[in-house]
Amino acid sequence: MQAQTQVTVTDDEPEDFYRGLVKNRLIIPGGVDGAFGRGAQFEKVLEAFNALISRISSDDDAEFCTFPPVIDRRIIEQVHYMDSFPDLCGAVCSFMGKEAQARELSERIHAGQPWGDALEMTQVVMNPAACYPLYPTLTGVIPDGGRLVTMLNWVFRHEPSREPTRMQSFRVREFVRIGAMDDVIAWRDMWLARGVALLTSLGLDAIPDVASDPFFGRGGKMMSVNQKEQKLKYEVLVPVNSVEKPTAVCSFNFHQQHFGATFAILTPNGDAAHTACVGFGVERVALALLKTHGLEPDKWPARVRSCLWP
């Protein structure tokens, strides 16, 4: 493997960055945009960042759990996901026919014909947001002071792109706070400051900003405006492809009582609980580190390495 010079974030050439990632076997291209394999060094960085998050939050005493990449289809029906992001969804469909239909299906595939209409929806969909599978498990009265849960889950968004930070399938290290409104907002604000400090300590130019989700269609534009006006979503942005258009590497969402009311998650006084979540796109953080400090983690600045590998 060739020696690599330090890459500075001053260009706007995602294709060059991608080629470098592939050349250094950080990314292993698959046949589909945004669904590539991750090499050993990439995973080492990702796991180190995930462990760093665990260390800095260890006093918070969050409960850890893991959910699979697929979730109950009823969740996205109940939270009205398909009203807002139908184009990003991934419903898992399977073959449920008998032998004759299976033979026909096989012949169609061998002939190179489309075969989606031979399938039916299963009970599961790709998980589009790390925290979704948690809420239905919280139904009932939460303890005084609320709850705090953390997860590292794979999520899916149907938005194929050659831009390496725009993935279809990626992992999110998530924290979810459930409780009274003031507690939840204070917790979100604490993490916003902590997230910026954490990323800055790794030598990244982290900038917080009010943000909005990519709601579908014309009606969606108004929803984005409302979301920004109410400051329901913040992001921390870091330059990866360019300084002018930095990339969101973590997001902070205040859901008000949306999930509390939908899944009957109640505070001790009987109100629907408020919830907020903080999610780090751990692949994006790894890519931001690789773009900022170069494609060879062994040669990163000592202060960055000592944060990640103490």
Add this chain to the structure above:
Amino acid sequence: MQAQTQVTVTDDEPEDFYRGLVKNRLIIPGGVDGAFGRGAQFEKVLEAFNALISRISSDDDAEFCTFPPVIDRRIIEQVHYMDSFPDLCGAVCSFMGKEAQARELSERIHAGQPWGDALEMTQVVMNPAACYPLYPTLTGVIPDGGRLVTMLNWVFRHEPSREPTRMQSFRVREFVRIGAMDDVIAWRDMWLARGVALLTSLGLDAIPDVASDPFFGRGGKMMSVNQKEQKLKYEVLVPVNSVEKPTAVCSFNFHQQHFGATFAILTPNGDAAHTACVGFGVERVALALLKTHGLEPDKWPARVRSCLWP
């Protein structure tokens, strides 16, 4: 949490076992069978077993990588997966219409009507076997002596079941050997002995056996018979739900030149390479340990704990 007595593997009551797992927050039930959340203690066991595999195989010098839970749809088309296991597949479908169709979709979902026919197949499918995404990346001539790659990937099988070891979505720690026939078979045989020894060292009653895949339909029965006659698949079985019907916790597949020929993976002399894989169902191993040694890992026998947490 109540003290838990040791569970011995002499009953045939998967429902009781499942209830114990839920009560001890090892499993967090979702709304769909076989797609449950995993609690912190469960993950701790799973990660310890995965790390143990890495330790015992560290001298093998396998290249590590990770693939996402979704893969290029063309892979399952090219390897003829749908001929053999159409009922287990999970094709990822999404909405690709305009605003008017999105409104209609939304109305149908709100009215509780089926909505699968509003979707189209994407370029990706759920990965049904940990090693599948690797093969297309190996096209070309392999080095003398072949290659060895290891992965921990999520896989999907559409077979909902209340039996806790029969999951729709689970992780497989996989090793893939690519090379000349004799080298590949010798490697498979080495891992068969090593796998039995590894599981036995953890206090599990591990038994190797010739096995076959659940090929679909009547034609599939003959394929299973052929597979057994040619001894292309072995499994190591451990009692979980019963002693009489032990559960496969790892499998060893010799693919002959199937993947080598399909993806033009060539040995230096120009032949299609032979391949074999070894996969540990890491959730199943965790469940076997919990069934054998009890639902509280802190109270497991010292010799088992020292293997997992040295």
